[in-house]
Amino acid sequence: MNNTKRYNILRVRGDKISKDEDIVIKEYKLTIFVNGDEMTSLLCIPDSLENLVIGYLYSENYIRSISQIKSMEIDEGIGRAYIDLHDECDNIEKENIFSQNSKTQKIRNQKQIEIQEKTKFKINAIRELVNQFNKNSKLFTNTGGVHSCALCSLDDIMIFKEDIGRHNAVDKVLGQALKEKIDTRNKIILTSGRISTEILTKVSRREIAIIVSISAVTDEAIEMAKELNITLIGFARGEKMNIYSGFPSLKI
């Protein structure tokens, strides 16, 4: 399915108004059913839907490995994903599935994973990754309407995904990492979106040591990053960046 659509528009530039065509990002609703029950609906772009579903279930702690998924069927036409999980899913996960309302509160209660060993990095390595990251997004260049997320080693982008939702972009990346059995420890997450506790929770569950945003971070994300020994970087733009936690022994 295509992620964009063309529309006839009026383009205003200074004193000129002209009829023109514009490329617009698609908005797509995917409703997720687990073991026959409707769980949630995600507003997304119709791309990497399998990664999105796997990543969502994984990030929200409904599954811990890909083998817990018995079957998955995505009906793109009507925007529905049907997932059957194996019975051996433990209680925490079952509880999660059946109590959506207090989900946010649960995040805080669940055991967080503290980063044990600091990953050393050079500022210039992060700059180079951010540079690559910004060049990667053709969809953003075309439509200006998406967020990007990438999983990186210290010197390369391994997975790159986009979505209209910043949460979805992160889930797509983590979903593909799970499918490909990539060890996410000692890796870096880059995101174009603001880092709140919701995003940091998804990322910290994968024991990712370094998180970098092109835009802002929130106070609660800083507090959580300090607790968990995560290096949190914001406003990584050109020669600039702000390091909010996990101050490393830095080299340019």
Add this chain to the structure above:
Amino acid sequence: MNNTKRYNILRVRGDKISKDEDIVIKEYKLTIFVNGDEMTSLLCIPDSLENLVIGYLYSENYIRSISQIKSMEIDEGIGRAYIDLHDECDNIEKENIFSQNSKTQKIRNQKQIEIQEKTKFKINAIRELVNQFNKNSKLFTNTGGVHSCALCSLDDIMIFKEDIGRHNAVDKVLGQALKEKIDTRNKIILTSGRISTEILTKVSRREIAIIVSISAVTDEAIEMAKELNITLIGFARGEKMNIYSGFPSLKI
């Protein structure tokens, strides 16, 4: 309650790494209880919470007038809002309260309000409003972490609100408009965030004729705007803007 917090950070600029202080946006969780039942939790900034709650209930069609709220109590310390609604709330609203899961689907089913009379405007009037709008956000200037929304007449900004969530910013504006009994017809909504169907639905319910975003719009928002005769403008930046629907008889 303050919307920002100061943190000691490492600031990287070119080859220089220095210890410095940064102002960071606060992340605050407000849980809304209606008639004793937990309805939802909003991730927001701790500002204009009463407007946010009223606007949320209004935008999501749980209330149609301020008089339907019997009482409201906000406990800022623990982040909870307790609302009692009068019994005369009709069935649609009650149904809404008790079936959160299929909320998005409902939006589509609910009767939409078509704009009857085209509001005429000049391109330069919109430019001037956007210009004012961009200057208004001190919080964005300080933290880079918020979205803004404004309700405007054809020549002035009437209400201006900010939040970490673009939905919340819109709800705060509409909540204050309801409290102040402002007629929202023939008004303009400006937003810094992407216009999706969720945002357009909130705005269209108030019969607002013109919606302008500094950033992108989605395909589904364009389709909905065309159906409802709403003028939808995106990428309003400096001398530029794209008009996606409701092509008016334009004057610069």
